[in-house]
Amino acid sequence: DSGVTQTPKHLITATGQRVTLRCSPRSGDLSVYWYQQSLDQGLQFLIQYYNGEERAKGNILERFSAQQFPDLHSELNLSSLELGDSALYFCASSPPGGGYTGELFFGEGSRLTVL
Amino acid sequence: GQSLEQPSEVTAVEGAIVQINCTYQTSGFYGLSWYQQHDGGAPTFLSYNALDGLEETGRFSSFLSRSDSYGYLLLQELQMKDSASYFCAVRTGGFKTIFGAGTRLFVKA
Numbered sequence: 001d002s003g004v005t006q007t008p009k010h011l012i013t014a015t016g017q018r019v020t021l022r023c024s025p026r027s028g029d030l031s032v033y034w035y036q037q038s039l040d041q042g043l044q045f046l047i048q049y050y051n052g053e054e055r056a057k058g059n060i061l062e063r064f065s066a067q068q069f070p071d072l073h074s075e076l077n078l079s080s081l082e083l084g085d086s087a088l089y090f091c092a093s094s095p096p097g098g099g100y101t102g103e104l105f106f107g108e109g110s111r112l113t114v115l
Numbered sequence: 116g117q118s119l120e121q122p123s124e125v126t127a128v129e130g131a132i133v134q135i136n137c138t139y140q141t142s143g144f145y146g147l148s149w150y151q152q153h154d155g156g157a158p159t160f161l162s163y164n165a166l167d168g169l170e171e172t173g174r175f176s177s178f179l180s181r182s183d184s185y186g187y188l189l190l191q192e193l194q195m196k197d198s199a200s201y202f203c204a205v206r207t208g209g210f211k212t213i214f215g216a217g218t219r220l221f222v223k224a
Contacts, residue, residue, distance in 0.1 A: 002157065033212065042202060042216035043158065056210040090157065102148040102163030102206060109157060 003027065006091050006107035014115055018079040021110045023091030025072055030096040031055070032074040033104060034066055037088040049074055051096075078112070086114045117141045119215035121203055126221040127193055135188045135201050135218045143208020147179050147186045150202045152217070158202060161188065190220075198222045 003026035013019055025032050034046040045058035049068035060066075063081075068074040078085060088111050092104040119139045127133040137147065146165035150158040162170055164179035164186060176189040190197055200217040207213060 002159075035214070043204075043214040045211055045213050048210060048212075050210075058211060058213070100145065100165075100206065102146045102165070102204075103160040104148075104150075104158075104204075104212060106157040106159070 002105040002107065004091060004093050004105050004107035006089075006110050008110055009108065010111050010113075012113045012115065013081060015081055015083060017081050017114075018077065019081065019112065021076040021078070021089050021091075021112075023074045023076070023093075023107060025074070025091075025093030026105055028095065029093035029105070030072065031094045032068055032072070033092040033094070034060075034074070034076050035090045035092065037090060037109075038084075038086075043090065046076070081114045083114050086112055088112075117205075117207060117213055119203055119205060119213065121201075121215045121218045123216070124219045124221070126223065128223050129193055129195060131193050132189065132191045133193060133220065135190075135203075135220070137186050137188075137203035137215055139184050139186075139203070139205050139215075141205050141207045141213065144181065144184075145206040145208075147177070148204040148206070148212070149175075149177055149188045150204060150214075152200045152202065154199075161201075193222050195222050195224065 005024040030051045035043040046060040048056040066076045088109045092106045121137045149161040152158045162177040179186040204214045
């Protein structure tokens with residue numbers, strides 16, 4: 001157990017719909033990262049937040065948005081869903097401060113199926 | 116653009132040694148990490164190299180050459196449970212951590 005919690009674990013919805021994925025980082029971690037993993041693919045970086053502020057943006061579609069709240073949990077909103085959005089969405093967190101160790105702690109992921 | 120290249124698939128025999136290579140081309144470089152992912156599971160951290168050289172953690176070792184933009188993960192005394200996907204990842208400038216497409220390792224008895 002990494003200490004990162006993601007909900008829901010599974011989600012099935014229809015094209016055109018909107019969903020929200022939730023992530024709680026490890027206690028004490030200030031950074032939250034979102035990744036998308038399509039079937040048998042690598043992890044595509046979407047976006048990173050640090051202590052409530054957006055820190056880095058990757059290949060995140062305009063239909064997707066995210067935010068990190070004062071209690072440090074984060075939500076990823078996916079709208080106007082398309083079949084190609086079906087994927088595993090992972091959230092990860094990392095410790096604050098200097099001495100970066102390269103370690104991201106991943107949650108178990110939210111599997112989204114768009115029908 | 117930014118890219119990480121690693122072989123898509125490697126097969127080895129139980130008890131053997133296998134090396135998974137990773138070459139990268141990124142805007143800024145702070146370090147190379149390796150992650151293991153079993154089917155349907157979460158990626159788990161294996162190792163990190165910020166400086167040139169070899170880092171050893173039990174049966175796993177990782178190497179980095181910054182001048183060659185190259186690294187590898189070495190797995191020794193392979194076990195069946197090592198069958199998984201292995202990802203290299205680079206922390207780039209701008210606080211991004213980007214991943215390669217992954218190498219699927221099959222360990223045969």
